[in-house]
Amino acid sequence: MKKFIKWIFSGWMLILFFVGFFLFWEYSIPLFDIPRYILPSPSEIVSKGSADLDKLVYYTGVTALETVLGYIIALILGLGFGIAISFSSILRRTLYPFFVSIEMTPKIAFAPLFISWFGFGLMPKVIIVVLVCFFPIVLNAILAFNSLSNELTLFYQSTGASRLKTFFSIRLPAALPQCFVGFKYAAINATVGATIAEFIGSDKGLGFYISIVTGNMRPDLAFAGIFFLTVLGLTVFGFVTMMEKILIPWHISMKRINK
Amino acid sequence: MKNFIEVTELKKVFGNGEDEVHAFGPATININSGEFVSVLGPSGCGKSTLMLMVAGLLDSTSGKVEFENKLVNGPKTDIGIMFQDNTLVPWRTVKGNIELQLELRGLNLKDYQEQINNILKSVNLEDFADRFPNELSGGMQQRAAFCQAMIHDPKIILLDEPLGKLDAMTREKIRADFQKLWMVKKPTVIFVTHSIEEAVQLSNRVILITPRPGIIDREIKIDLPYPRDLKVKRSPKFTEYVNSIQEVFHKYGVI
Ligand SMILES: Nc1ncnc2c1ncn2[C@@H]1O[C@H](COP(=O)(O)OP(=O)(O)O)[C@@H](O)[C@H]1O
Ligand SMILES: [Mg+2]
Numbered sequence: 001m002k003k004f005i006k007w008i009f010s011g012w013m014l015i016l017f018f019v020g021f022f023l024f025w026e027y028s029i030p031l032f033d034i035p036r037y038i039l040p041s042p043s044e045i046v047s048k049g050s051a052d053l054d055k056l057v058y059y060t061g062v063t064a065l066e067t068v069l070g071y072i073i074a075l076i077l078g079l080g081f082g083i084a085i086s087f088s089s090i091l092r093r094t095l096y097p098f099f100v101s102i103e104m105t106p107k108i109a110f111a112p113l114f115i116s117w118f119g120f121g122l123m124p125k126v127i128i129v130v131l132v133c134f135f136p137i138v139l140n141a142i143l144a145f146n147s148l149s150n151e152l153t154l155f156y157q158s159t160g161a162s163r164l165k166t167f168f169s170i171r172l173p174a175a176l177p178q179c180f181v182g183f184k185y186a187a188i189n190a191t192v193g194a195t196i197a198e199f200i201g202s203d204k205g206l207g208f209y210i211s212i213v214t215g216n217m218r219p220d221l222a223f224a225g226i227f228f229l230t231v232l233g234l235t236v237f238g239f240v241t242m243m244e245k246i247l248i249p250w251h252i253s254m255k256r257i258n259k
Numbered sequence: 260m261k262n263f264i265e266v267t268e269l270k271k272v273f274g275n276g277e278d279e280v281h282a283f284g285p286a287t288i289n290i291n292s293g294e295f296v297s298v299l300g301p302s303g304c305g306k307s308t309l310m311l312m313v314a315g316l317l318d319s320t321s322g323k324v325e326f327e328n329k330l331v332n333g334p335k336t337d338i339g340i341m342f343q344d345n346t347l348v349p350w351r352t353v354k355g356n357i358e359l360q361l362e363l364r365g366l367n368l369k370d371y372q373e374q375i376n377n378i379l380k381s382v383n384l385e386d387f388a389d390r391f392p393n394e395l396s397g398g399m400q401q402r403a404a405f406c407q408a409m410i411h412d413p414k415i416i417l418l419d420e421p422l423g424k425l426d427a428m429t430r431e432k433i434r435a436d437f438q439k440l441w442m443v444k445k446p447t448v449i450f451v452t453h454s455i456e457e458a459v460q461l462s463n464r465v466i467l468i469t470p471r472p473g474i475i476d477r478e479i480k481i482d483l484p485y486p487r488d489l490k491v492k493r494s495p496k497f498t499e500y501v502n503s504i505q506e507v508f509h510k511y512g513v514i
Contacts, residue, residue: 149344151342151344151345151346152346152348154311154314154316154340154346155340155342155346156363157316157334158335158336158338158340159363160336160363160364161363161364161365165362165363165365166363169359169362169363170359170363173348174348248350250349250350250391250393251349251350
């Protein structure tokens with residue numbers, strides 16, 4: 001009960017903060033005489049943005065498709081390579097250092113190249129999203145599958161269980177918390193990757209929209225686009241967090257108790 | 260006649276060249292069936308190394324381990340084993356963790372439901388079957404780990420300081436519980452510890468290991484009646500055993 005009150009209270013604090021923030025924004029524009037082509041007021045963003053709603057919703061769908069498609073492909077590849085590298089000493093000595101060294105280069109720098117190779121369509125954006133999501137997933141997966149405690153390793157060895165059984169009964173569940181660190185990191189990267197890819201070369205999507213309207217001196221519409229991007233980003237991240245709660249509830253509750 | 264467990268000239272050296280660490284041995288140990296043997300020595304003397312080699316979980320540098328004349332050359336699967344850090348997994352309940360042992364061994368869970376209830380009762384955990392490990396105290400976790408290690412009813416039990424991380428009071432209690440269980444089933448036990456009292460209280464025989472590289476200093480037969488309750492522990496004979504062992508380790512500058 002106490003917790004509940006605390007929660008409601010902290011919720012209210014947050015809402016109050018946002019209300020205050022937007023009120024301040026709204027009224028400081030006439031107060032400080034800020035020209036609207038520099039910074040529009042929230043009410044103007046809403047009214048002008050809603051006139052463009054159809055386009056915004058459609059473009060959100062476009063960007064969401066790139067984001068989700070790229071994320072899922074990165075998830076499959078990242079987990080696949082992560083597990084393969086964890087279990088093969090040859091791959092660990094070849095692919096792993098290769099991945100670690102690529103991790104150092106900012107992947108987004110490849111974006112213009114991909115656009116020039118593959119054109120303006122869906123594919124180059126998906127590839128870029130895959131690229132920015134793959135590394136956090138694969139590197140965390142390798143860490144996850146290599147950090148089983150010594151005792152648990154000895155324990156399953158002493159049972160004579162097959163590798164497959166051990167994998168599904170012990171290795172995989174034990175690795176999931178660390179894997180999710182990568183999944184969440186990648187979820188944040190995903191929308192960023194899609195947006196920047198659209199900045200560089202595209203004819204639809206929220207990134208495209210924001211760069212066009214900014215060029216037309218319409219910051220009100222740019223903010224409307226940013227709002228939709230934020231919603232998209234939060235949705236993707238929220239979904240991954242929800243999956244974490246569903247798949248490893250024991251981990252969440254453990255964190256809570258340890259606090 | 261051959262002994263039940265025979266450890267012959269067993270030795271372990273980790274690494275090679277500059278990084279070489281002579282961890283244990285060579286040592287020869289014979290253990291009878293149903294015997295409770297403690298391996299006692301200071302930290303770092305190679306007790307865990309010895310136990311892992313006996314369990315077939317670690318290759319020896321030289322020497323051999325035999326169970327009933329059969330050479331150990333891979334993980335032995337017909338034993339029960341417990342470590343200082345328990346092997347409970349956080350995503351399963353106490354009962355689920357016990358079942359993990361059965362599942363990994365390909366045993367039928369249905370056949371074991373009664374045994375699971377019984378073993379949980381024997382360590383007073385029957386009300387905690389559906390709790391997760393992180394909801395239990397350290398002592399309760401070790402009890403649960405004990406159930407996990409014993410549910411397949413092994414005739415040979417290897418314990419590597421399973422009570423090492425517990426407070427003195429909890430240790431005392433679990434020790435007593437464990438002695439009771441041993442007296443009923445009479446498995447062969449190798450118990451690794453660095454507590455002199457614990458070794459004297461539980462064992463038929465205590466093997467004293469020197470500081471690293473551990474070799475056997477001597478073996479002491481403990482001639483006290485079971486169950487070794489408080490009364491036995493207060494007897495002069497008990498104290499005599501403890502004192503004589505203390506003297507040995509004092510000689511090595513360990514205590
Ligand atoms: N895998 C290993 N590699 C290198 N040295 C090891 C390894 N395992 C143990 N040792 C060393 O062997 C010695 C004995 O270790 P251990 O058997 O764990 O001692 P104890 O269990 O008696 O405390 C220690 O000096 C330790 O550092
Ligand atoms: Mg040890």
